[in-house]
Amino acid sequence: MPSIRDAVVVGAGPNGLTAAVELARRGFSVELFEALDTVGGGARTEELTLPGFRHDPCSAVHPLGVNSPAFRDMPLARHGLEWLESDLAMAHPFPDGTAAVLARSVGETAASLGSRDAGAYRRLVAPLLPRWDTLAADFLGLGSALNGRLPSAPFDLARFGMAGLQPAAWLSRRFRDEKARALVAGMAGHVIAPTTTFATGGIALVFALAAHARGWPVPRGGSQSVSDALAAYLRELGGVIHTGSEVKRLDELPPARAYVFDTSPTALARIAGLGHAYAGYTYGAGAFKIDYALDGPVPWTSPEARRATTVHVGHTAGMIDDALRRATRGQDPERPFLITAQPGLVDPSRAPEGRQVFWVYGHVPNGWDGDATEVVEEQLERFAPGFRDRVLARATAGPPELAARNANYVGGDIACGSAAGLQLLLRPKLARVPYATAHPAVYLCSSATPPGPGVHGMSGHHAARAVWRRLALGR
Ligand SMILES: Cc1cc2nc3c(=O)[nH]c(=O)nc-3n(C[C@H](O)[C@H](O)[C@H](O)COP(=O)(O)OP(=O)(O)OC[C@H]3O[C@@H](n4cnc5c(N)ncnc54)[C@H](O)[C@@H]3O)c2cc1C
Incomplete structure (x- = not known):
């Protein structure tokens, strides 16, 4: 390392690792500091319950990762990353044993919604699907438009925006029956906000198009494989990684021409002495996460749910909206909307033979310190009777444990910031280059x-772009 590094990165989540790689591959010297003993942030894998059961404590399923222009431009497969896809990307079962599904094929998905809505679904996604790659680049490149690069297909983006800027609840009005409405609400529910929130329709559309284009895969060996591949590539490029190094003040770090923080805005303000720069930034509802070791597959009533790596559990669009609304209003969960994943369907390396890991989270108020295990399992039992009999062990994490696991999950908010108001799009605040701060090197x-x-690394990619433009000026 030179005595003055070009860039120091703080935090080895997907965005910090991507920012470090993007700078190193352009010839800049990079050193990275991570608080925990392993890299990964929200993309890690650990034996949380019993020996041989490899759980993802945070992210598990990667529709955004496999479609990320940043990841697709890196030789991550050479560093061990392999995407595995199940027969169905996602199933949304109903109490009568039927299910809406998200398949690679638009036709199969449309057919699962019933004859009254199949045509409306086709008309929604089919025109956008052939343009998905440029749309994905433009959607995930939203930051770069603010960073001096215009969308490559503005007409397509505008067409997407006409549906996508709507709340999911409005988007659902084009459907007549509950199956399609619940499917849309479940996809929008990945944003932890009521389905009446601005632009949540766009989130549902992105997840649907991603499934039809490349599926919703899981990485062989778990999400840690994404982080390990990024870290291996960074080292190959000459980058240096220090783990077990929590950064508390800017002046603890080695001299550098730029400092890039994969932290919450609040922590950045504290560490870099930026005062009240992000005082208006708000955090959203939290998550209650359970990782299960099971003695066999989940006994879903719906045959489709037994074939899908992701299963959404929440009867109707109204019930999903109610669960999200309760969490954002500060009320205890009653019938939580659950996002679940069963990576063992495609990756036998995740558990001893015949056994399964099972990944579940629901939504709870920010900072909530209750135990949601009972309401989560009651909800699972409605769709998979006998589920509890399969449980060998469970590891639970509510907001306090999630925040202790990763400083970015403020109050258990796994999105590192609320999606309320315009904050889903304008993060951390309205600015031409949202990655820049009041400190010219931070x-x-x-x-x-x-x-x-x-897990797409695109925030890291765009921040690195802002940094390399500045560093190149000084060269
Ligand atoms: C339960 C759960 C389920 C999820 N499911 C999915 C999913 O299936 N698919 C998906 O795409 N996304 C999912 N996500 C979201 C995804 O994990 C995050 O959006 C993503 O990891 C954010 O990446 P990041 O690099 O911005 O931050 P993070 O991944 O949070 O990484 C930040 C890193 O910075 C480190 N750090 C923070 N402060 C300091 C400091 N002061 N000094 C040194 N290091 C520091 C942290 O230890 C951490 O390693 C999930 C998250 C959770 C928690």
């Missing part, structure tokens, strides 16, 4: 910046 690259939460 940048923010976490999911608190556009395009927001998810």
Whole structure:
């Protein structure tokens, strides 16, 4: 390392690792500091319950990762990343044993919604699907438009925006029956906000198009494989990684021409002495996460749910909206909307033979310190009777445990910032370059910046772009 590094990155989540890689591959010297003993942030894998059961404590399923222009431009497969896809990307079962599904094929998905809505679904996604790659680049590149690069297909983006800027609840009005409405609400529910929130229709559309284009895969070996591949590539490029190094003050770090923070805006303000720069930034509802070791597959009543790596559990669009609304209003969960994943369907390396890992989370108020295990399992039993009999062990984490696991999950908010108001799009605040800060050498690259939460590395990519433009000026 030179005595003055070009860039120091703080935090080895997907965005911090991506920012470090993007700078290193352009010839800049990069050193990265991570608080925990392993890299990964929200993309890690651990034996949380019993020996041989490899759980993802945070992210598990990667529709955004496999479609990320940043990841697709890196040789991550050479560093061990392999995407595995199930027969169905997602199933949304109903109490009568039927299910709406999200398949690779638009036709199969449309057919699962019933004859009254099949045509409306086709008309919604079919025109956009052939343009998905440029749309994905433009959608995930929202930050770069603010960073001096215009969308490559503005007409397509505008067409997407006409449906996508609507709340999911409005988008659902084009459907007549509950199956399609519940499917849309479940996809929008990945944003932890009521389905009447601005632009949640766009989130549902992105998840649907991503499934039809490349599926919703899981990485072989778990989400840690994404982080390990990024870290291996960074080292190959000459980058240096220090783990077990929590950064508390800017002046603890080695001298550098730029500092890039994969942290919450609040932590950045504290560490870099930025005062009240992000005082208006708000955090959203939290998650209650359970990782299960099971003695066999989940006994779903719906045959489709037994074939899908992701299963959404919440009867109707109204019930999903109610569960999200309760969490954002500060009320205890009653019938939580559950996002669940069963990566063992496609990856036998995750558990001893015949056994399964099972991943579940629901939504709870920010900072909530109750135990949601009972309401989560009651909800699972409605769709998979006998589920509890399969449980060998469980590891639970509510907001306090999630926040202790990762400083970015403020109050258990796994999105590192609320999606309320315009904050889903304008993060951390309205600015031409949202990655820049009041300190000319300090940048923010976490999911608190556009395009927001998810394992896609695009916030890191855009922040790195702002940094390399500045560093190149000084060369
Ligand atoms: C339960 C759960 C389920 C999820 N499911 C999915 C999913 O299935 N698919 C998906 O795409 N996304 C999912 N996500 C979201 C996804 O994990 C995050 O959006 C993503 O990891 C954000 O990446 P990041 O790099 O911005 O931050 P993070 O991944 O949070 O990484 C930040 C890193 O910075 C480190 N750090 C923070 N402060 C400091 C400091 N002061 N000094 C040093 N290091 C520091 C942290 O330890 C951490 O390693 C999930 C998240 C959770 C918690």
